[in-house]
Amino acid sequence: MIRPAALLTLVAAWLAPLSGCGPSRARMLEGEIAQAVQTSPGHVDFATLYPAAWDRVCILTPGITRDQVKRLLGFGYSAGPYLVARTDVAGLVFVRGGDVVAAVRYPRADGDFTAAGRSYCLPRARAVFRGETAPDAGDRRLLLPAQPPAGGARP
Numbered sequence: 001m002i003r004p005a006a007l008l009t010l011v012a013a014w015l016a017p018l019s020g021c022g023p024s025r026a027r028m029l030e031g032e033i034a035q036a037v038q039t040s041p042g043h044v045d046f047a048t049l050y051p052a053a054w055d056r057v058c059i060l061t062p063g064i065t066r067d068q069v070k071r072l073l074g075f076g077y078s079a080g081p082y083l084v085a086r087t088d089v090a091g092l093v094f095v096r097g098g099d100v101v102a103a104v105r106y107p108r109a110d111g112d113f114t115a116a117g118r119s120y121c122l123p124r125a126r127a128v129f130r131g132e133t134a135p136d137a138g139d140r141r142l143l144l145p146a147q148p149p150a151g152g153a154r155p
Contacts, residue, residue: 025102026102026103026104026105029050029102029104030104030105030106032049032050033049033092033104033106033111034106034110034111036049037110037111037131037141037143038110040131042130042131043128043129043130043131043146044111044128044129044131044143045127045128045129046094046124046127046128046129047124047125047127047128050094050102052094052101052102053096053101054094054095054096054101054102054124055095055096055097055123055124056094056095056121056122056123056124056127057092057093057094057095057121057122057124057127058072058073058091058092058093058095058119058120058121058122059090059091059092059093059113059114059116059119059120059121059122060072060080060083060084060090060091060092060093060119061084061090061091061114061117061118061119062084062085062086062087062088062089062090062114063084063087064080064081064084064091064119065081066078066080066081068119069081069119072119072120072121073093073095073100073121074098075098077093077100079100079103080093083103083104083105084105087108088107088108088109089105089106089107089108090105090106090108090112090113090114091103091104091105091106092104092106092113095121108140109140110141111131111141111142111143112134112140112141112142112143113129113143115132115134115142115143115144116144116145120145120149121149122145122149126145126146126147128145128146128147129143129144129145129146130143130144130145130146131143132144
């Protein structure tokens with residue numbers, strides 16, 4: 001017979017990846033994005049790819065500061081700069097209201113969401129990216145918003 005404490009531990013371990021975006025869920029989401037980038041020749045639609053409740057996705061470029069993250073998101077998110085502390089990754093931050101519901105450190109070599117050259121946010125309805133091959137970097141995929149961010153990007 002399983003003790004109640006052991007059963008609770010098993011249930012918690014099973015549910016943890018499904019709730020929020022802890023490290024294991026972030027890795028799963030990163031893998032799902034990578035698969036979509038590789039298999040979708042024309043576009044990647046984040047609303048379809050990540051059906052959880054979120055209002056907008058923000059793309060953080062390497063070197064963004066804590067103040068710039070706060071201006072972009074509209075609230076403080078201290079982990080933002082750490083997502084992109086290296087130049088070979090982009091930060092993909094899924095936001096609902098004033099909360100981060102998921103954050104992924106995405107390798108730019110697998111698909112470069114920072115090709116626009118600046119950090120920006122897109123509402124869920126417009127979180128669709130078109131893929132292009134980088135003319136100067138072999139077969140690296142550039143992922144640009146299918147529709148440019150409204151009002152330009154904020155730092």
